[in-house]
Amino acid sequence: MKIHPLITTTAALADLCERLSKADFICVDTEFMRENTYWPELCLIQIADTEEAAAIDPMAPDIDLSPLLDLLVDNEDVLKVFHAGGQDVEIIYNLTGKTPHPIFDTQIAMMAVSQSEQIGYSNLVESWLGISIDKGARFTDWSRRPLDARQIDYAIGDVTHLSKIFPKILKRLIKTGRGQWLDAEMEKLADPENYRNDPDTAWERIRASGRNPAMLGRLKALAAWREHEAQDKNIPRGRIARDETLADIASHPPRQQADLAKVRGLSPGWKENEIGKRLMAALAASAPLTEDELPPRTPRGAPLGKEGALVADLLKLLLKIRAREIDVAARLLARSDDLELLAAGVRKNLSLLEGWRFDVFGRDALELVEGKLAFAVLGGRLKMTHIDEIHEEMGQQNPVAAEDDSIAAEDAAADEVAADEVAGGDAA
Numbered sequence: 001m002k003i004h005p006l007i008t009t010t011a012a013l014a015d016l017c018e019r020l021s022k023a024d025f026i027c028v029d030t031e032f033m034r035e036n037t038y039w040p041e042l043c044l045i046q047i048a049d050t051e052e053a054a055a056i057d058p059m060a061p062d063i064d065l066s067p068l069l070d071l072l073v074d075n076e077d078v079l080k081v082f083h084a085g086g087q088d089v090e091i092i093y094n095l096t097g098k099t100p101h102p103i104f105d106t107q108i109a110m111m112a113v114s115q116s117e118q119i120g121y122s123n124l125v126e127s128w129l130g131i132s133i134d135k136g137a138r139f140t141d142w143s144r145r146p147l148d149a150r151q152i153d154y155a156i157g158d159v160t161h162l163s164k165i166f167p168k169i170l171k172r173l174i175k176t177g178r179g180q181w182l183d184a185e186m187e188k189l190a191d192p193e194n195y196r197n198d199p200d201t202a203w204e205r206i207r208a209s210g211r212n213p214a215m216l217g218r219l220k221a222l223a224a225w226r227e228h229e230a231q232d233k234n235i236p237r238g239r240i241a242r243d244e245t246l247a248d249i250a251s252h253p254p255r256q257q258a259d260l261a262k263v264r265g266l267s268p269g270w271k272e273n274e275i276g277k278r279l280m281a282a283l284a285a286s287a288p289l290t291e292d293e294l295p296p297r298t299p300r301g302a303p304l305g306k307e308g309a310l311v312a313d314l315l316k317l318l319l320k321i322r323a324r325e326i327d328v329a330a331r332l333l334a335r336s337d338d339l340e341l342l343a344a345g346v347r348k349n350l351s352l353l354e355g356w357r358f359d360v361f362g363r364d365a366l367e368l369v370e371g372k373l374a375f376a377v378l379g380g381r382l383k384m385t386h387i388d389e390i391h392e393e394m395g396q397q398n399p400v401a402a403e404d405d406s407i408a409a410e411d412a413a414a415d416e417v418a419a420d421e422v423a424g425g426d427a428a
Contacts, residue, residue, distance in 0.1 A: 001160055002052040006152055008060035010067070016047075016054055017067040023049035025079040027162040028072065028100070030088045031142040031155055038230045038237065042091050043142035048159035055156050059145065065095070073098035081166050083107050083121050083158075085189065093195040103190045106162065109169050111329035112178045118331075121158065128165045133157065181332070181356050199227035206243045208250065211295060213288035219250035220293075221286035225279060240275075241265060253283055312343040315365055317375070321382060322361050333361045342369060 007013050020026050031044035045056040045068065058065055072080060073096050080100040082088055084107040093099050106124065110116045116123075122133045133154075140151050173179045188194070203223035208216065223246060230237040245265035254260055257280045261271035270276035316339055323330040334352040341350060342365060352362040367373040367386075376385055 001048070001050070001163075003156060003160070004052065004054035006147070007054050007056045008063060010062070010064040013056060013063065013065070014067040016052075017071045019052070020047065020049055021071055021075055021078060023051075023078055025049065025081050025104070025163075025166065026071075027081045027159040027166065028085075028088060029082070029155070029158040029162070030091055031140075032087070032091060033141070033143050034236075036235065038234045039094060040087065040091050041143060042095070044147070044155055046155050046159045048156070048163045050163055053156050053160045053163070055152050057147075059143070069096050072096075072100045076101065079104055081106065081162060083124065083162055084118070086194075089189065090195045093192060097192075099190045099192050099195065101190045103186055104166070105186065105189055106166060106169055108185050108189070108332075109173060109182060111332040112181050113169065113172045113176060113327075115323055115327060115329050117329045124165060125161045128168055129161060131161065133161075178328075184355075185332075197227065197231070199224035199231075202227045206247055208247050213290075213294060215250050216294065217288040218253055218283060218286045219246060220289065221282045222246045222250055222279070225282035229275065229278070249279075249283070254280070256280075308343050311369055312340045314368060314375075315339040315343055318365060318368055318373075319361065321375075322364065325383075326360070328360075333357060334365070339365070342366070 004012075004016065007016065027048045029046045030042060031046075032040045032042050034040040042058050045058060045065075047054060047056065047068070056065075056068065057063065069092070071078065072092055079102050081104045082100075083105065085103070085105050089099050089103070107119060110119050110124065119127075122135065125131050125133055138154070140147075140154075142151075170179075173182070200220070203216070203220040206219060206223060208219055222241075226237055226240045226246065229240045233240075242265055245263065248265070249263060254263065257276050258271045260266055260276050260279070261268045263270075266276075270279070316336065319330050319334055319339065323333060334357065338350045338352050342352070347353065347366075350362075351357055352365060354362070364373055373386060376383060378385075
């Protein structure tokens with residue numbers, strides 16, 4: 001594979017993208033910094049097909065990333081391959097308002113061909129290529145310039161290895177016939193709604209107890225205010241105020257700005273500064289949520305007491321057994337939250353009761369809670385099976401016992417006939 005020098009000009013980037021636009025697939029990775037900013041700061045882009053690879057410096061003076069971005073979001077003929085690509089896709093969305101498509105994520109794909117829940121890149125490379133990655137550069141400050149050769153080589157390795165691994169994973173998927181399982185997962189990864197930072201919906205990510213419309217209306221206003229503040233200052237939202245602080249203010253709103261000095265998590269200076277004034281204005285402008293805006297009255301956990309919790313535990317055990325049997329990650333089949341809802345009696349809007357998940361796992365999960373399925377230890381191995389199958393298998397494993405049961409059943413039937421005859425004679 002040809003490895004290009006670090007690309008720092010628009011002309012070199014355009015030439016590279018012109019060639020890559022004819023590839024069947026390209027592997028993409030990014031290096032970024034986001035510890036001190038609201039928006040992730042893009043520092044390096046790595047890209048490769050099966051023949052060439054390069055790192056691109058988006059911080060180079062006067063470089064125009066349009067050829068690359070067009071390739072990623074507008075070229076539907078080239079498959080874009082990532083590993084754990086959620087944050088990479090977010091960066092591309094922030095730059096273009098679009099997401100890469102079509103898309104393939106090897107971390108998600110590994111869940112369909114193994115029991116790996118969230119396999120890291122180094123473990124992926126080790127398992128498929130037998131190569132140990134030097135992790136010495138992983139804590140690099142990618143925003144600092146110049147980058148040395150070791151850092152660039154480390155970064156490019158993220159796509160050169162992936163270009164060799166992807167065809168192997170694809171071949172395994174085709175062999176197992178599970179490729180269609182991933183269609184919805186990949187489309188979900190590419191859904192722009194997942195990356196849109198809408199201040200009006202930010203409150204939905206904050207844990208708050210209850211469905212009080214006024215309290216949640218205040219929380220919605222506060223969360224939107226915090227998003228705007230963080231975006232304007234380009235700092236992490238948690239540096240404005242933590243989630244629990246907003247929830248506390250929404251539940252116990254201060255009557256005047258001076259009361260902000262008593263709020264845990266806020267600086268005393270908020271009682272008289274401009275940011276405190278804007279917070280109070282947001283509270284004053286808040287309105288109770290409408291019925292349509294309120295969270296649904298969906299039971300969470302297992303509201304059946306201890307018995308419901310035990311049913312949820314049995315479902316989780318069932319999930320582990322099925323995942324082991326078919327060598328797939330349990331997380332791909334079902335989430336713990338959905339299992340608890342199923343144990344609580346919910347039957348609608350559960351992904352495990354839809355599509356291929358229902359065929360592979362959901363049907364058995366439903367039959368377990370309805371008493372049609374049971375656990376058994378057969379041949380020293382824990383498995384799930386229908387009640388009648390347990391009796392059948394136990395009979396096959398112990399034919400003498402089965403014969404004894406049959407004889408006993410025949411004797412019981414004979415006794416019953418004799419008793420009927422006696423009763424008939426008495427009646428005569």
